[in-house]
Amino acid sequence: MLFLAVTLGFFVENEREHFIEKKREKKYIQSIVEDLKADTAWSAQYFRDQYQSIGYYDSVILLLSRDKRDERQQQRMYYMTRMAMRLNRFIRANENAYEQMKNSGNLRLLHNQEIIDSISKYYTRLKGIENLTEVTTLRQQAVLEYEARIFDGKIFEQMVDSKTYSTTPPRGNPALITKDPLVINEFIAKVHYLKSIMLFSINYAKQQKEEAKRLIQFLQKEYDLK
Secondary structure, eight states: OHHHHHHHHHHHHHHHHHHHHHHHHHHHHHHHHHHHHHHHHHHHHHHHHHHHHHHHHHHHHHHHTSSOOOHHHHHHHHHHHHHHHHHOOOOOOOOHHHHHHHHTTGGGGOOOHHHHHHHHHHHHHTHHHHHHHHHHHHHHHHHHHHHHHHSOHHHHHHHBOTTTOOBOOOSSOOOOSOOOHHHHHHHHHHHHHHHHHHHHHHHHHHHHHHHHHHHHHHHHHHHTOO
16 A cells, blocks of 8 residues: 555656646746747848948949939938948847757656757757848948948938937038049949858848748647637
8 A cells, every 4th residue: 555655646746847837838938929929020121221321321332323413412422421331130039948948958848859859950040140240241341331431421420310319311412522433432332242252141041031931830739829
């Protein structure tokens, strides 16, 4: 009888721990799903900003290539140059829930190898974002260096409200610092390379968004999440 009681107690305790771990597993997965949803929601704004930034750069290049520009075109060129860089954002990804689960050793709670592989594959791919961010930053710096050789920094200062940080086109007919075709050509070339990494980043982010949507559906089905 004593042996039976001990065995039964051990069985009950084991089942209780198993129940608790399953509950913790589901809670972690729910947090990961919420992170994935946040990433897919944010990506829509990212795509809009990137495409608008590229459009501004295209217009700036077109205007710089002209021999003559009227006052409004000069204003727009300054405004679009300033806004193009401002809208050129980096891909974002929320790894909080996954990192917390990994660092606490709770990845062991995952009971299914397919689930482990799917989650690991998604978050491993996010490492590519670090490389894209590094390359984008370097190319942004190169563009800014040549912006400063063409556009008047005092005009940029006048365009930005120091309290609201909103940007408006400059007044009057703002002149360029130089019309040197070699400097302008350098600027256009730097912009070209920046736009290239921007387009690559957009495609990367689109693939990541689709992966996130598939992973959300998979996890919701496996864990019966709402």
